[in-house]
Amino acid sequence: MIVIDHDATVPPFEQLRAGLLAAVTSNELAAGQKLPTVRRLAEDLGIAPGTVARAYRELEAAEIIETRGRNGTFVSATGDPTRQQVQRAAAVFAEQIRTLSFDADEALALVTAALRGADPARG
Incomplete structure (x- = not known):
């Protein structure tokens, strides 16, 4: 489970990006697994939706996750x-x-x- 430390010097989007990457690398999040929506994850973590969206965009650019239109966002099926x-x-x-x-x-x-x-x- 990812926890955002609001008092840390590391920005929340980077904490989230690193946390998701670690979860994928350790197989805590498996290839093909669906991720929460931006709004849902933002709510769960107590951060702004734009922060989650930025982390998702960076992970998508790195091919860690993929967005499948209205179907949602998933851990990349190609693996790590x-x-x-x-x-x-x-x-x-x-x-x-x-x-x-x-x-x-x-x-x-x-x-x-x-x-x-x-x-x-x-x-």
Whole structure:
């Protein structure tokens, strides 16, 4: 459940956007699941309908959710687009490693170090 902290420095639309994104990423909201109307969610959260509409617009632009006209707004049926982008990036990386004939285990170690913020050149 998303809760808006009205005293936070993060704007309510961003809290809502991040909360919905987290719910989709964690599968709390499943692909194809219908979301509340803008007015209903605004009422439930105690925020302005324009705030919900802005969060919905940003999530729709990122292909996290989709609006189906009068049928309502739904979690995108294609699944988590962030995960899809990461999968595409991984496929491109893997192809580049194969093209360079680089050792896969060493490449994975470099990626792991980079993701953890370590300097891959220093091991």
